[in-house]
Every structure is written in structure tokens, then in C-alpha cells.
Amino acid sequence: MSTLSSIALTAPELLLSVGSIALLMWCAWGGDAATRTISVVAVALLTGAAFLLLGPAGYGGTGFGGLYHADAFGAFAKLLIYIASAVSIIVAPRFFADTGSMRAEYPVLILLSAVGMGMMVSAGDLLTLYVGLELQSLAAYVLASFMRRDTRSAEAGLKYFVLGALASGILLYGISLVYGFTGTTDFGGIAAVFGTPAEEPVRLGRLFGLVFVFAGLAFKIAAVPFHMWTPDVYEGAPTPVTTFFASAPKVAAMALLLRVAVEAMGPATEEWRQIVIFCALASTILGGVAAIGQTNIKRLLAYSSINNVGFALFGLVPGTALGVSAVLTYLAVYIAMTLGSFLVVLQMRDARGEPIETIASLSGLSRTQPALAAAMAMFMFSLAGIPPLFGFWPKFLVFDAVVDIGLWPLAMIGIATSVIGAYYYLRIIKTMYFDEPAEAFAPSGSKVEGGLIALAAVVVSPFGYLMIGPLGLISLNAAKALF
Amino acid sequence: MIQTIAFYLFATLVIASGALTILARNPVHSVLWLILAFFNAAGLMVLVGAEFIAMLLVIVYVGAVAVLFLFVVMMLDIDFSEMRAGFGRYLPFGVLLVVVLAAEIIFAVGAWSAGGIGLGAATSPTPEGMSNIQALGTLLYTRYLYIFEAAGLVLLVAMIGAIVLTHRTRGGVRAQNIRRQNQRRPQDAVRNVVDQPSGEGVTL
Numbered sequence: 001m002s003t004l005s006s007i008a009l010t011a012p013e014l015l016l017s018v019g020s021i022a023l024l025m026w027c028a029w030g031g032d033a034a035t036r037t038i039s040v041v042a043v044a045l046l047t048g049a050a051f052l053l054l055g056p057a058g059y060g061g062t063g064f065g066g067l068y069h070a071d072a073f074g075a076f077a078k079l080l081i082y083i084a085s086a087v088s089i090i091v092a093p094r095f096f097a098d099t100g101s102m103r104a105e106y107p108v109l110i111l112l113s114a115v116g117m118g119m120m121v122s123a124g125d126l127l128t129l130y131v132g133l134e135l136q137s138l139a140a141y142v143l144a145s146f147m148r149r150d151t152r153s154a155e156a157g158l159k160y161f162v163l164g165a166l167a168s169g170i171l172l173y174g175i176s177l178v179y180g181f182t183g184t185t186d187f188g189g190i191a192a193v194f195g196t197p198a199e200e201p202v203r204l205g206r207l208f209g210l211v212f213v214f215a216g217l218a219f220k221i222a223a224v225p226f227h228m229w230t231p232d233v234y235e236g237a238p239t240p241v242t243t244f245f246a247s248a249p250k251v252a253a254m255a256l257l258l259r260v261a262v263e264a265m266g267p268a269t270e271e272w273r274q275i276v277i278f279c280a281l282a283s284t285i286l287g288g289v290a291a292i293g294q295t296n297i298k299r300l301l302a303y304s305s306i307n308n309v310g311f312a313l314f315g316l317v318p319g320t321a322l323g324v325s326a327v328l329t330y331l332a333v334y335i336a337m338t339l340g341s342f343l344v345v346l347q348m349r350d351a352r353g354e355p356i357e358t359i360a361s362l363s364g365l366s367r368t369q370p371a372l373a374a375a376m377a378m379f380m381f382s383l384a385g386i387p388p389l390f391g392f393w394p395k396f397l398v399f400d401a402v403v404d405i406g407l408w409p410l411a412m413i414g415i416a417t418s419v420i421g422a423y424y425y426l427r428i429i430k431t432m433y434f435d436e437p438a439e440a441f442a443p444s445g446s447k448v449e450g451g452l453i454a455l456a457a458v459v460v461s462p463f464g465y466l467m468i469g470p471l472g473l474i475s476l477n478a479a480k481a482l483f
Numbered sequence: 484m485i486q487t488i489a490f491y492l493f494a495t496l497v498i499a500s501g502a503l504t505i506l507a508r509n510p511v512h513s514v515l516w517l518i519l520a521f522f523n524a525a526g527l528m529v530l531v532g533a534e535f536i537a538m539l540l541v542i543v544y545v546g547a548v549a550v551l552f553l554f555v556v557m558m559l560d561i562d563f564s565e566m567r568a569g570f571g572r573y574l575p576f577g578v579l580l581v582v583v584l585a586a587e588i589i590f591a592v593g594a595w596s597a598g599g600i601g602l603g604a605a606t607s608p609t610p611e612g613m614s615n616i617q618a619l620g621t622l623l624y625t626r627y628l629y630i631f632e633a634a635g636l637v638l639l640v641a642m643i644g645a646i647v648l649t650h651r652t653r654g655g656v657r658a659q660n661i662r663r664q665n666q667r668r669p670q671d672a673v674r675n676v677v678d679q680p681s682g683e684g685v686t687l
Binding site: 109128 | 626627628630633636637639640644647648
């Protein structure tokens with residue numbers, strides 16, 4: 001395939017990177033006053049990139065000699081990533097305007113991070129994987145400490161940077177071992193080598209490489225036991241940035257893990273299945289138990305994201321197309337639930353407009369702001385996976401895939417752990433509906449954010465079941481692109 | 484034969500100095516061990532016939548680490564007079580390192596001129612009639628063009644990040660404004676005081 005047609009495959013990334021560089025010039029000349037316009041253009045760019053996915057970028061096959069895979073799987077993940085990134089850009093100006101720390105570089109950094117995430121989900125080679133991951137993470141480190149005058153934000157950025165660098169080191173070590181023992185960094189080539197039996201020392205070497213690669217990626221999706229950074233970073237980072245962290249990079253890293261597990265290490269499913277099972281069980285249990293004592297809503301949502309990643313990992317355990325499509329459906333619904341709940345957190349501000357983050361301040365929200373309380377209740381019920389709401393469906397699909405390969409006991413334990421999670425989700429609903437009202441929040445005043453909350457609430461409501469048909473079809477189609 | 488000996492020598496020293504880098508309690512010693520580790524890695528690269536990478540390792544890493552070393556010295560709370568007093572103490576260590584490095588250079592050059600080590604099965608052998616740099620450049624700008632450009636974006640993000648996190652516009656700074664300077668006319672700046680009574684100050 002010629003270089004030109006390869007470049008055509010990367011059209012979304014190309015549009016975003018050229019656009020972000022142009023916007024960067026605008027930042028430099030226009031200053032922070034131009035932030036609003038730049039944000040609008042950035043959202044328009046993300047929309048344009050999403051539409052480009054309908055073209056060759058969505059089904060064109062491999063480009064750059066196997067470095068880049070433009071397939072339905074990548075397109076599905078990219079669509080979710082672009083939606084989440086756009087929402088994180090839309091909610092930012094109001095939050096930062098209140099704290100007086102809006103900078104015009106915010107949308108640009110999100111765009112560049114989106115380029116990195118696009119590279120990650122379309123990676124066909126360990127090198128593309130690593131460069132994409134670094135591009136995404138480096139922008140994320142800066143975003144975490146975006147409110148540099150705020151000590152907690154600076155601390156979050158530093159913690160994220162140090163632990164992220166450690167994870168990159170682990171991942172790179174794994175990549176070098178895999179390269180050393182297979183002789184290639186191409187996913188197809190690695191799969192071919194993993195498919196051939198090897199003598200003991202070589203097999204052990206490959207296994208070590210596999211374990212390190214999975215450990216590095218588990219850090220990026222914040223699965224237990226590599227989750228330590230999540231609560232601190234989510235709590236310290238400015239709320240719009242936390243919204244971003246909990247949604248887009250999660251999807252990107254999860255999709256990357258799926259691609260590596262299936263495309264590169266598919267023949268070694270028996271080996272990595274144990275790792276995935278352990279991470280899934282540990283994440284669901286610890287994500288549920290550790291969240292119980294939290295008083296800060298952002299920390300609680302951090303544990304909730306750990307918990308949800310655990311459930312999504314259950315779908316990877318079978319290593320089948322059915323399982324992968326279940327994970328993709330899970331990610332799509334997870335994005336709606338997470339963005340919705342963080343949008344509600346963004347509405348939590350006291351009379352002076354200062355953001356507040358305690359769970360106690362939600363007391364009696366049903367009486368002061370019934371609509372907001374109803375939306376939050378829907379997101380919480382949905383995150384807990386309680387049946388009438390749409391959050392139940394992906395959990396069902398994931399365990400269905402596990403049962404499909406006959407792992408009954410695992411599915412039983414997994415379902416039992418979701419009960420632990422239900423406790424703290426229900427506690428928030430109890431606080432909102434049955435406690436004495438606390439000081440009322442300042443009125444939101446933003447029609448856009450209100451509209452987004454309403455949209456997310458409709459998606460997770462029982463109306464979401466109307467989407468089962470198309471969503472199932474698209475995600476199965478995307479999953480089949482990997483096999 | 485000499486290549487094999489050289490390989491084991493370099494490999495052992497890389498691992499040993501790598502371990503000492505993290506085990507040394509003195510940060511200055513740590514950095515010196517790190518330099519030795521990089522140097523030996525460069526030796527290994529020479530042995531497998533990747534001269535360009537070897538030179539890069541020496542220039543970029545050893546060079547950059549020397550700068551890093553300066554930062555360590557500046558940022559850690561080290562008393563400089565004490566440092567100077569420690570010169571004699573550090574001297575034997577430094578000299579030892581220099582001797583090892585010099586011996587290694589001679590050894591590596593000898594081993595390299597003996598023909599380099601034959602790798603069992605190189606997955607991508609160096610193309611015939613092409614120097615190392617040419618081969619790397621051809622790969623970077625054709626097969627790995629995509630990743631090369633993306634690496635450029637990573638550097639751009641690093642640059643934006645550094646500016647976003649550290650740059651601030653301060654109030655009360657009297658920066659030069661060339662346009663205003665050029666627009667200023669003599670009558671704005673100079674006042675001719677004709678009827679100034681003597682013995683009093685000028686009011687401007």
C-alpha cells in the first residue's frame with residue numbers, strides 16, 4: 001500500500017493534529033480571551049474527525065506496512081473517545097472561569113490527547129502502541145495539574161506523572177522482552193510466533209514479556225492491583241479534567257488492551273486469561289469495598305470507575321468475539337453513565353459559585369433540585385447495574401460471554417461482587433432522597449450542561465433498551481474486526 | 484574469540500553498574516555508575532555492528548547525563564565547599580572510572596576491527612552497501628514515517644506542557660514596547676520651562 005493511501009487512512013488523526021497546531025497558533029496570538037472560540041472550533045474538529053470515520057478511516061484495512069489498523073473496532077472506540085473528549089471541552093470554560101484559571105491551551109491539549117488515543121486504538125505494532133500511549137499520557141499529566149496554583153491539582157499531576165512513568169517503564173520492558181523473544185513488534189507477527197510451540201526457556205521469556213505488557217496496560221486502565229493512583233488523581237485534578245480521565249483514556253486503554261490481547265497475543269489466551277481473571281475479580285471487589293468509606297464524590301467515582309473496569313475485564317476473559325463485543329457495549333454505556341455523573345458533580349457549587357465535592361452536600365437534593373437528583377439517581381442505579389436501567393444490559397452481556405465458555409463459577413462470583421458495589425451507589429441515592437436538605441446548590445444556569453445531563457439520563461434510562469439492536473450489531477461487527 | 488570476551492565483559496559491566504546505580508547511596512556516585520552503564524551499552528552496540536546507535540548513546544545519554552548530574556548537584560542541598568573538600572576523596576573513584584572507560588574503548592575498537600559479533604539470526608540484517616545512518620534514515624522516513632511524525636507530536640505536547648505549567652504574565656513588568664517608543668514625539672516628552680523662577684524646583 002502506498003504512503004498516500006496510508007495517510008488517507010489516518011484522516012481523523014491528521015485532521016485533529018493539523019487542527020490542534022492551527023489552534024495553538026490561535027492561542028499564542030489570541031490569548032486566553034479566545035478560549036471560548038477555540039473550544040467551539042475544537043469541538044467542531046472532533047465532530048469532523050468522527051464523520052471522517054465513515055470514510056476509509058473506518059474500514060480501510062492496514063496502512064504504513066502494518067503500523068496502523070483502520071478497522072471497525074478502531075472506529076467504534078474512536079467514536080466513543082471523540083464524544084467523551086468533546087464533552088470534556090464543552091464543560092470546561094464555565095468551571096475554569098469560576099476559578100479564574102482558564103487557559104486557551106486546554107482544548108488543544110485535549111485534542112492532542114485524542115490524537116494519541118486514536119493512535120492507541122488503531123495500533124498494529126508495539127511501537128505505534130507505545131508512541132500513542134505516551135502522546136495521550138503526556139497531555140494527561142499536564143491536564144491533571146492544569147490549575148497550577150491549586151496544591152491538590154499540582155500534587156495530582158506530579159503523582160500521575162511519576163506513577164505513569166513507572167507504568168511506561170514496565171510496559172517498555174515487556175515490549176522489549178516480547179520483541180526479543182519473538183523477533184518482531186508487529187501484532188500479526190507476534191501472534192504467529194506465539195502460535196508456534198517453543199522450548200522451555202523461550203516460552204518462559206515470552207510469558208515474562210506478556211506479563212509485563214499486561215501489567216503496564218492494567219496500570220493505564222486502573223485495574224487492581226495497579227489502581228493506587230486513581231483516587232488521588234481523580235480527586236486532585238480539576239473536575240472537567242477528571243471527567244476526561246474517567247471517560248476517554250479509559251476507553252482508549254481498554255480498547256488497546258483488547259487489541260493486544262486478541263490480535264497480538266490471541267494464541268496465548270490460556271496464559272493471559274489468569275491475569276485478566278485476577279485483575280477483574282480484584283477490581284470489582286476492591287473497587288466496591290474501598291468506595292464505602294469515601295466522603296468525597298470524586299474519590300467515590302474513581303473507585304466506581306475501578307469497579308466498572310473490573311466488570312468490563314470479565315468480558316475479555318473468554319477471548320471470544322462475543323466477549324469483546326460485550327466489552328465494547330459496556331464501554332459505550334459506561335461512557336454515558338460516567339459523563340452523566342460527572343456532569344452532575346460539575347453542578348455542585350455553593351452560593352458563591354465555589355465547587356464543592358462532599359457527598360454530604362448532596363443531602364436532600366431531591367427537594368432543592370428534583371430534576372438533578374432524579375438524573376443522578378438514574379446514573380447511580382445504572383452504574384450499580386440494577387435491571388430496569390440500561391446499565392444492567394452490558395453487565396448481563398459480559399457475564400453471558402463468560403458463561404458461554406463454561407466458566408460458571410467465575411460468573412457467579414462476579415455477580416456476587418456487584419452487590420458490594422450496589423451498597424455505595426444506593427447510599428448516595430439515600431443521601432439525596434431521605435436526608436435532611438443541606439445548603440442548596442447555586443442554580444446551574446447552563447442550558448448546554450443541563451441538556452447533556454438530560455441526554456445521558458435518557459441513554460441510561462430504560463429507553464436505552466431501544467438501542468440494543470443497533471448497538472449490539474455495531475459492537476459485534478467491531479469485535480469481529482479483531483478475529 | 485575476542486568479540487565473545489568483549490561481549491561478556493560489557494554485558495557483565497552493564498548489569499553490575501546498573502545495579503550499583505540504584506544501590507549507591509551517594510547520588511553523585513549513582514550518576515557516575517549510570518554513565519558507566521550507558522558506556523557499556525554503547526560498547527555492546529558497537530559489537531553488534533550498530534555504530535551509529537553506539538555513538539548516539541555516548542553523545543546523547545552520556546552528554547545529557549552530564550547535564551543531569553549538574554542538576555542533581557544544584558538541586559540537592561549539597562555544600563559546595565564540602566564538595567571541593569571531597570575532591571580528593573572522589574579522585575580515586577573518578578580515576579578508576581576513567582581507566583575502565585579508556586581500556587574499554589581500546590578493547591571495543593579491537594573487537595570491532597576483528598569483525599563484530601555474529602548474531603544468530605538477525606531479523607532485519609543491515610542492507611548491503613549502506614552505512615548505519617543511511618539504513619536508519621531510510622527506515623525512519625519510509626517504513627516508520629507515521630511513528631516518526633507522532634514522536635514529533637509527543638515533543639510538541641511536552642513543549643506546550645512546559646509552557647502552560649510554568650509561563651505566567653506578571654503585572655508591573657516594564658517590558659519594551661517598540662511601537663510606543665517610536666510613536667513618542669519630542670513634544671510629549673520635553674517641556675520647555677521659560678519662566679521658571681530661580682530658587683524653586685521645577686513642577687512637571
